[in-house]
Amino acid sequence: MSTIVLTGKNGAGKDTRLDKFMKGREDRFQVLAMSNLLRKVRETDPELWERIDAIMKAGDLVPDDIILSIVAKELESATKTVICNGFPRTAAQAAAMVAMGHVPDAVVELHVDDEVVVQRAKDRIICSKCKKPYTLNDFNPPKVEGVCDDCGAPLVKRDDDEESIVRKRLAQYNEQTPPILKTLIEAGAEFHKIDNNAHSAEDSFKNVMCMY
Numbered sequence: 001m002s003t004i005v006l007t008g009k010n011g012a013g014k015d016t017r018l019d020k021f022m023k024g025r026e027d028r029f030q031v032l033a034m035s036n037l038l039r040k041v042r043e044t045d046p047e048l049w050e051r052i053d054a055i056m057k058a059g060d061l062v063p064d065d066i067i068l069s070i071v072a073k074e075l076e077s078a079t080k081t082v083i084c085n086g087f088p089r090t091a092a093q094a095a096a097m098v099a100m101g102h103v104p105d106a107v108v109e110l111h112v113d114d115e116v117v118v119q120r121a122k123d124r125i126i127c128s129k130c131k132k133p134y135t136l137n138d139f140n141p142p143k144v145e146g147v148c149d150d151c152g153a154p155l156v157k158r159d160d161d162e163e164s165i166v167r168k169r170l171a172q173y174n175e176q177t178p179p180i181l182k183t184l185i186e187a188g189a190e191f192h193k194i195d196n197n198a199h200s201a202e203d204s205f206k207n208v209m210c211m212y
Ligand SMILES: [Zn+2]
Pocket: 127, 128, 129, 130, 131, 132, 148, 149, 150, 151, 152, 153
């Protein structure tokens, strides 16, 4: 089965793009995300879940060996092209993935410039109740200013859209990502960088993903 590692800055529109892409394609692709995997562990492996739960409740990160064993199991049992979203998170995880023989077929980076991410965060508002996102510009405005289309609750800024927090996250991504990509590409993964600066990546994203 093919494996694709999908990466992109927080705010690059990765999850939105992926959600749209997956509609109607569930028979050919499956998404591997840590949140889904942990949910699966909770449902199928209570013993392991107990360990993980204790670690997370203590505020610690789940260690790589546990994460990697869960991911490996998932990749080995896959019957569709797997899109890894949010994994590997570190160069060590990438190296371990390669060492286990799970070299991804492709690494796809949905790219937006830092300044575009900062501007999108400035423009973003969300519903205080149902969390539906809107923009202050005319990309995705609410029908009535300051009010949610769906539930009528007031729209607010998200705390983590604060510029200093956004810039800190960007710095983290820009530092952590190149070594991850380097490890996977050197191991043989094909690299695709897709420009999403103008929210225009829909076709190129689809074309690249469907190669695998
Ligand atoms: Zn709402």
